[in-house]
Amino acid sequence: MELKPTYLGTMLSLATVAFGFIAASAWNKAIGDIIAIWLKPGAGAAAEVVYAIIVTIIAIAVIQNLAKIAERDVGPKV
Numbered sequence: 022m023e024l025k026p027t028y029l030g031t032m033l034s035l036a037t038v039a040f041g042f043i044a045a046s047a048w049n050k051a052i053g054d055i056i057a058i059w060l061k062p063g064a065g066a067a068a069e070v071v072y073a074i075i076v077t078i079i080a081i082a083v084i085q086n087l088a089k090i091a092e093r094d095v096g097p098k099v
Contacts, residue, residue, distance in 0.1 A: 052076060
C-alpha cells in the first residue's frame, strides 16, 4: 500500500507537535522547580508572575532565533 505524500506530511506534523508538547511539559516542570528553589513556599501570585515572565522571555528568544534561521535558509517573506 502506497501512502500519499500529504498523509505522510500530516502524520509527521502531528508527531512533531506531540513530541514538542511533551518536551514543553517537561521544561515547564523543570523551570517551575528551579524557580521554586529561589522563591519562598506559598509565594502564590508573585511566583506565578515571575515564572510567566521567565517563560515568556525564553519563548521570545527561541522564536526570534528560529525566525532568523528560517529567513537565512528560506529567504525573507515578501
